[in-house]
Amino acid sequence: xxxxxxxxxxxxxxxxxxxxxxxxxxxxxxxxxxxxxxxxxxxxxxxxxxxxxxxxxxxxxxxxxxxxxxxxxxxxxxxxxxxxxxxxxxxxxxxxxxxxxxxxxxxxxxxxxxxxxxxxxxxxxxxxxxxxxxxxxxxxxxxxxxxxxxxxxxxxxxxxxxxxxxxxxxxxxxxxxxxxxxxxxxxxxxxxxxxxxxxxxxxxxxxxxxxxxxxxxxxxxxxxxxxxxxxxxxxxxxxxxxxxxxxxxxxxxxxxxxxxxxxxxxxxxxxxxxxxxxxxxxxxxxxxxxxxxxxxxxxxxxxxxxxxxxxxxxxxxxxxxxxxxxxxxxxxxxxxxxxxxxxxxxxxxxxxxxxxxxxxxxxxxxxxxxxxxxxxxxxxxxxxxxxxxxxxxxxxxxxxxxxxxxxxxxxxxxxxxxxxxxxxxxxxxxxxxxxxxxxxxxxxxxxxxxxxxxxxxxxxxxxxxxxxxxxxxxxxxxxxxxxxxxxxxxxxxxxxxxxxxxxxxxxxxxxxxxxxxxxxxxxxxxxxxxxxxxxxxxxxxxxxxxxxxxxxxxxxxxxxxxxxxxxxxxxxxxxxxxxxxxxxxxxxxxxxxxxxxxxxxxxxxxxxxxxxxxxxxxxxxxxxxxxxxxxxxxxxxxxxxxxxxxxxxxxxxxxxxxxxxxxxxxxxxxxxxxxxxxxxxxxxxxxxxxxxxxxxxxxxxxxxxxxxxxxxxxxxxxxxxxxxxxxxxxxxxxxxxxxxxxxxxxxxxxxxxxxxxxxxxxxxxxxxxxxxxxxxxxxxxxxxxxxxxxxxxxxxxxxxxxxxxxxxxxxxxxxxxxxxxxxxxxxxxxxxxxxxxxxxxxxxxxxxxxxxxxxxxxxxxxxxxxxxxxxxxxxxxxxxxxxxxxxxxxxxxxxxxxxxxxxxxxxxxxxxxxxxxxxxxxxxxxxxxxxxxxxxxxxxxxxxxxxxxxxxxxx
Numbered sequence: 001x002x003x004x005x006x007x008x009x010x011x012x013x014x015x016x017x018x019x020x021x022x023x024x025x026x027x028x029x030x031x032x033x034x035x036x037x038x039x040x041x042x043x044x045x046x047x048x049x050x051x052x053x054x055x056x057x058x059x060x061x062x063x064x065x066x067x068x069x070x071x072x073x074x075x076x077x078x079x080x081x082x083x084x085x086x087x088x089x090x091x092x093x094x095x096x097x098x099x100x101x102x103x104x105x106x107x108x109x110x111x112x113x114x115x116x117x118x119x120x121x122x123x124x125x126x127x128x129x130x131x132x133x134x135x136x137x138x139x140x141x142x143x144x145x146x147x148x149x150x151x152x153x154x155x156x157x158x159x160x161x162x163x164x165x166x167x168x169x170x171x172x173x174x175x176x177x178x179x180x181x182x183x184x185x186x187x188x189x190x191x192x193x194x195x196x197x198x199x200x201x202x203x204x205x206x207x208x209x210x211x212x213x214x215x216x217x218x219x220x221x222x223x224x225x226x227x228x229x230x231x232x233x234x235x236x237x238x239x240x241x242x243x244x245x246x247x248x249x250x251x252x253x254x255x256x257x258x259x260x261x262x263x264x265x266x267x268x269x270x271x272x273x274x275x276x277x278x279x280x281x282x283x284x285x286x287x288x289x290x291x292x293x294x295x296x297x298x299x300x301x302x303x304x305x306x307x308x309x310x311x312x313x314x315x316x317x318x319x320x321x322x323x324x325x326x327x328x329x330x331x332x333x334x335x336x337x338x339x340x341x342x343x344x345x346x347x348x349x350x351x352x353x354x355x356x357x358x359x360x361x362x363x364x365x366x367x368x369x370x371x372x373x374x375x376x377x378x379x380x381x382x383x384x385x386x387x388x389x390x391x392x393x394x395x396x397x398x399x400x401x402x403x404x405x406x407x408x409x410x411x412x413x414x415x416x417x418x419x420x421x422x423x424x425x426x427x428x429x430x431x432x433x434x435x436x437x438x439x440x441x442x443x444x445x446x447x448x449x450x451x452x453x454x455x456x457x458x459x460x461x462x463x464x465x466x467x468x469x470x471x472x473x474x475x476x477x478x479x480x481x482x483x484x485x486x487x488x489x490x491x492x493x494x495x496x497x498x499x500x501x502x503x504x505x506x507x508x509x510x511x512x513x514x515x516x517x518x519x520x521x522x523x524x525x526x527x528x529x530x531x532x533x534x535x536x537x538x539x540x541x542x543x544x545x546x547x548x549x550x551x552x553x554x555x556x557x558x559x560x561x562x563x564x565x566x567x568x569x570x571x572x573x574x575x576x577x578x579x580x581x582x583x584x585x586x587x588x589x590x591x592x593x594x595x596x597x598x599x600x601x602x603x604x605x606x607x608x609x610x611x612x613x614x615x616x617x618x619x620x621x622x623x624x625x626x627x628x629x630x631x632x633x634x635x636x637x638x639x640x641x642x643x644x645x646x647x648x649x650x651x652x653x654x655x656x657x658x659x660x661x662x663x664x665x666x667x668x669x670x671x672x673x674x675x676x677x678x679x680x681x682x683x684x685x686x687x688x689x690x691x692x693x694x695x696x697x698x699x700x701x702x703x704x705x706x707x708x709x710x711x712x713x714x715x716x717x718x719x720x721x722x723x724x725x726x727x728x729x730x731x732x733x734x735x736x737x738x739x740x741x742x743x744x745x746x747x748x749x750x751x752x753x754x755x756x757x758x759x760x761x762x763x764x765x766x767x768x769x770x771x772x773x774x775x776x777x778x779x780x781x782x783x784x785x786x787x788x789x790x791x792x793x794x795x796x797x798x799x800x801x802x803x804x805x806x807x808x809x810x811x812x813x814x815x816x817x818x819x820x821x822x823x824x825x826x827x828x829x830x831x832x833x834x835x836x837x838x839x840x841x842x843x844x845x846x847x848x849x850x851x852x853x854x855x856x857x858x859x860x861x862x863x864x865x866x867x868x869x870x871x872x873x874x875x876x877x878x879x880x881x882x883x884x885x886x887x888x889x890x891x892x893x894x895x896x897x898x899x900x901x902x903x904x905x906x907x908x909x910x911x912x913x914x915x916x917x918x919x920x921x922x923x924x925x926x927x928x929x930x931x932x933x934x935x936x937x938x939x940x941x942x943x944x945x946x947x948x949x950x951x952x953x954x955x
Contacts, residue, residue: 002165002195005032007082008158010150011095012058014046018097022046023071027150031158041151044071052802072106090133090157092116113188117161124167126382173200175380182373229463230308235276236301241268254334263733267294270731280698280728284705286735292327295466303439311441311462313448315469343438351428352389353409354421375403389427412634435460449480452690463696470700474717482679485645487553493638498542510539541603548599552592556674559585560663566863571664575865593650600643607636649676656681660865681869688719704895708931713888743936744953745911748943766796778806778829780851783897787835840896845903852901853912858893891932910950
């Protein structure tokens with residue numbers, strides 16, 4: 001064993017604040033020789049209320065801890081139990097922070113080191129996607145009988161740590177040595193790694209001269225891409241599709257509990273007809289249809305028969321992963337098709353560049369930050385196991401994004417055949433080669449639009465396309481066919497060049513280059529041709545550009561704050577109209593723009609000149625000259641493009657474009673950041689010319705495409721309205737669920753109109769939810785259209801609901817989306833408040849979700865820049881923007897919200913629409929919402945009757 005004796009600890013607390021919250025349970029389990037020997041646990045009186053969330057999570061009630069000693073009192077017992085052995089905790093920063101805070105309150109210090117089982121698990125199991133204790137225990141077969149009670153968690157943590165120790169002991173010696181070279185000397189896990197090195201050295205293992213964590217493979221990387229469609233393609237036999245998917249077929253045989261779905265066969269027939277007939281198809285498939293298999297079977301048959309590629313595009317990662325990891329492997333296995341190649345395609349920046357990775361790891365020195373060192377430490381065992389080099393396996397997020405950008409693959413910095421990793425090892429190259437050879441390619445809408453914008457080359461050539469989650473196509477096209485300049489990205493590029501000469505940060509590319517050229521940089525170098533002088537002058541140029549950019553974005557911040565802007569999910573938006581460009585606040589912005597763009601362009605030109613000079617330079621000091629040249633050229637290009645884009649957004653007046661500034665909320669102590677954006681008002685013509693007119697067949701499907709069974713709205717929005725009638729077919733496949741029996745829609749008819757008095761409406765929402773949520777016992781998803789209103793209602797209701805035993809969770813206030821959904825699922829009496837993204841993609845089948853409350857009809861909030869521009873355009877053309885844009889968008893969103901409730905054939909629940917504008921007796925358009933639903937029972941009644949009917953329906 002690398003560590004024979006240790007004590008695994010776990011705490012239960014009243015929250016996450018080391019100083020404001022308190023410990024309510026401590027458990028410790030002594031491990032010796034890899035086995036649990038003995039255990040102790042202590043309940044502690046936190047001296048304050050225990051939030052209901054943690055009562056439900058842990059089962060620890062106020063009565064259980066009343067009269068118990070505080071954590072400060074039992075700490076000496078814990079130290080004595082450990083007997084000098086190191087402590088181990090899952091997320092040691094959390095447990096260690098609470099223990100040290102308790103020790104300080106007791107007037108002492110906790111000297112025992114606390115090792116982190118999460119950190120060790122990342123080294124031992126680098127391909128795991130989730131490092132939560134429960135997930136790792138399930139994966140490794142470790143029994144965790146009572147999760148969220150301290151002793152069970154501590155025991156599981158210790159057993160996990162033992163497994164990790166065994167895995168780390170088996171790492172390659174050169175990987176271990178690289179980790180130790182990067183690791184800080186005070187890292188608590190350092191002794192464990194040193195013990196692993198000693199163990200291997202004693203066994204006679206020696207480091208290998210070359211990096212051994214790369215598995216070479218060069219098979220089939222040079223396949224030729226077919227550019228043209230099959231001249232006379234073979235049609236997919238409809239009878240074969242039905243035989244494969246229908247009862248008695250191989251797909252049915254592969255299901256443990258097969259359900260005959262006539263709707264799935266109906267959709268598969270229409271998909272087959274569209275592909276065979278070289279037509280486009282708009283297909284709405286209700287929840288439970290099984291649409292993935294309905295389009296996969298015809299697509300795979302077409303690909304096999306004609307040896308021609310089919311691309312499938314999704315919007316969400318969740319669906320992409322479902323297709324790649326579940327549906328496609330299941331189908332190929334069920335059909336026994338092992339002769340078809342499939343590929344998952346992502347943007348190039350998702351893959352690690354081994355050249356850049358090696359340079360960063362080998363070049364890490366005293367100036368490299370601790371966070372950056374730990375990021376590179378994580379990559380070492382990962383590269384020993386990964387077959388893809390995909391960042392998703394590393395779960396890159398937060399501050400590690402900055403470090404990933406240093407090692408990600410990019411076309412601008414690719415050396416091609418001159419790179420030692422090219423051909424045999426390059427992950428991006430191998431991924432592209434796999435895609436070229438594949439008959440079925442799974443991509444996403446963003447990549448699809450990037451390929452369209454670039455004129456091809458991002459995706460392999462294709463002629464048949466299936467777009468799932470097609471209701472997102474217009475928005476994704478709008479986002480990706482526009483322009484964006486983010487303050488954070490621009491500052492990141494400048495910092496990449498020069499951070500400063502402080503020893504606690506990597507100084508940047510230019511100071512590193514100056515050191516290698518053997519010069520001490522002057523404060524103000526004279527103008528000259530010497531490399532040293534050029535680098536020094538450029539460092540000053542970076543400082544000037546940063547000052548100018550700071551001034552510009554500060555002016556934009558004052559502009560957005562001064563003029564108000566509109567509330568968006570990420571912050572505030574301000575559309576840059578001619579009227580705003582005439583205002584007094586614009587003077588500062590315009591002056592800042594002129595200085596910033598000039599400084600950026602001058603810096604870009606200087607970097608380009610330096611790159612050209614270095615390209616002609618050789619010698620021992622510049623052995624990686626090619627790398628320096630491409631890095632400098634790439635950064636020069638980024639800065640020049642940023643300058644052009646700033647001008648485009650701030651000076652733009654092109655017809656058919658909309659320009660705006662977006663300011664992030666700056667929550668959690670983060671500084672507010674500004675992003676400049678431009679987007680086309682219409683994307684339909686571009687989609688028509690560059691996508692639909694050029695492809696043989698495009699199948700577009702979703703559960704929400706039509707309004708009252710008609711596709712007029714989406715056809716106009718994405719450019720299909722004027723398509724020849726024989727080129728486009730449409731279809732609606734109803735859900736197999738029995739909504740009349742499974743769902744009840746209730747409309748309170750005695751509520752204030754939200755458009756007449758927002759304050760009165762919000763009060764009515766609070767009063768209704770206060771009683772309704774208690775009466776139905778939680779298990780409710782409440783959907784808002786405004787995060788401001790969500791926060792207001794949440795703050796008003798939370799204390800009372802928790803006193804009534806309901807757990808209230810809110811988007812943006814209680815954790816990430818994934819964690820909130822997981823906690824909601826596991827809670828018996830939970831309520832989840834969500835806005836925007838929670839209207840779709842939340843899948844909670846069964847009794848876990850019995851009610852959905854839509855607070856308001858989901859019209860796009862006023863002030864959205866793109867929506868405003870589209871409204872103005874329709875009004876200029878004499879069309880009603882409400883009936884041609886706002887209403888159809890709201891109906892589709894409304895259908896998505898309704899779809900959160902019934903997810904299986906046995907689900908049963910209530911939908912409450914608190915906005916009485918949906919009532920046909922109140923508005924002439926309310927019927928359009930209700931007629932778009934799959935025929936549930938609908939009742940309009942006073943609020944007290946709504947509560948009674950809901951309770952009766954739910955039993």
